Amino acid sequence: MNIVDQLVQRDFLIAVLAAVSAAAVVFTFGSSFLGRRDMNDRIKRVALDRERMRAEEMARLRGNTNQDPRANIRRNAEAKSYMKRAVERFDLKKAFQDENTVDKLAMAGLRGQGALTTFLFxxxxxxxxxxxIAAVYLLVLAPGDRPTYINLVYAIGAGLLGAYLPLVLLKNKTQKRQASIRRAWPDCLDLMLLCVESGMSMEHAFKRVGKEIGSQSPELSEELTLTTAELSFLEDRTRAYDNLGRRTGLDNVKAVMTALIQADRYGTSVGQALRVMAEEGREARMMEAEKKAASLPPKLTVPLIVFLLPVLFIVILSPAMIKVFTGSVASTIGGG
Incomplete structure (x- = not known):
């Protein structure tokens, strides 16, 4: 019996098919076990990385690490004991604190009970x-010819204006902080997109971008570091994203955080959401630059009229005026 006849026999074909089927079953079950083992190893690595990040963030929050000073979170000083006693004795929280006070302080980078107590005090x-100070100046140092009650009214008016001084300072600090975050936010989105597309998780992406963006905006680096800590601590990731948008108070940051919340909730692509938001951020920055360029000519009109045109008229008219006055003086002398 030759080989061809043996290959076409029914018993041989059944044996070959049975062997192939058995091998396929063994390979299928073996690959599933191997894949499960790889998945378990990957889950363990992610858990270990998460614990390591949590320990690093706890150490940074306590101020025990000095690896990157820009990335360390600035802890606000605790309020003095006399401030706490004054706030509690006069019930200043009921008088001055509302539902937006804590958010306004967070936008200015002031967090914690100590900052709130200091602000109320x-x-x-x-x-x-x-x-x-106004009363001492107006009544004692420089009373002038005004009656005493007029000086007292002026001092009371100065005191009423001084009541708004902490609010003005807080608003100024908030605007400076938001301006720094707004300038660095498009670059932050680009870096975050690169990190996510390279395979990093959101925790690692926030941590890496927070370190890299510190040289450009320490304020944004601080906020990203806080978000990294919250992503490690909080069970609900959406709370960490929402807290970042609330602390910054910027619409573009809130839009990106909303996109991340939706991507996390519905399982859509985080990279695609970040790519779209990064493009919108670049377009918004370009529109802002064009807006500033378009507003430059009207702003230059007044300085040109006040400073340049008089000098130009003097340069143009001075030779003619010198000739006229010289000729008139010469004719006067010749006639005399």
Missing amino acids: QRFVTPIAVFA
Whole structure:
């Protein structure tokens, strides 16, 4: 019997098919076990990385690490004991604190109970101090010819204006902080997109971008570091994203955080969401630059009229005026 006849026999074909089927079953079950083992190893690595990041963030929050000073979170100083006693004795929280006070302080980079107590104490003390200084100046140092009650009214008016001084300072600090974050946010999105597309998780992406963006905007680096810590601590990731948008108070940051929340909730692509938001951020920055360029000519009109045109008229008219005056003087002398 030759080989061809043996290959076409029914018993041989059944044996070959049975062997192939058995091998396929063994390979299928073996690959599933191997894949499960790889998945378990990957889950263990992610858990270990998460614990390591949590330990690093806890150490950074406590101020025990000095690896990157820009990335360390600035802890606000605790309020003095006399401030706490004044706030509690005069019930300043009921008088000055509303539902937006904590958010406004967070936008300015002031967090914690100490910052809140200091702010409430300043709102209480500042008008009294301004009134006392104005009264001493107007009634004692420079009373002038005005009646005493007029000087007292002026001092009271200065005290009322001083009541708004902490709010003005807080708003100024918030605007400076938001301006720094707004300038660095498009670059932050580009870096975050690169990190996510390279395979990093959101925790690692926030941590890496927070370190890299510190040289450009320490404020944004601080916020990203806080978000990294919250992603490690909080069970609900959406709370960490929402807290970042609330602390910054910027619409573009809130839009990106909303996109990340939706991607996390519905399982859509985080990279695609970041890519779209990064393109919108670049377009918004370009539109802002074009807006500033378009507003430049009207702003230059007044300086040109006030400073350049008079000098130009003097340069143009001076030779003619010198000739006219020289000729008139010469004719006067010749006639005389």
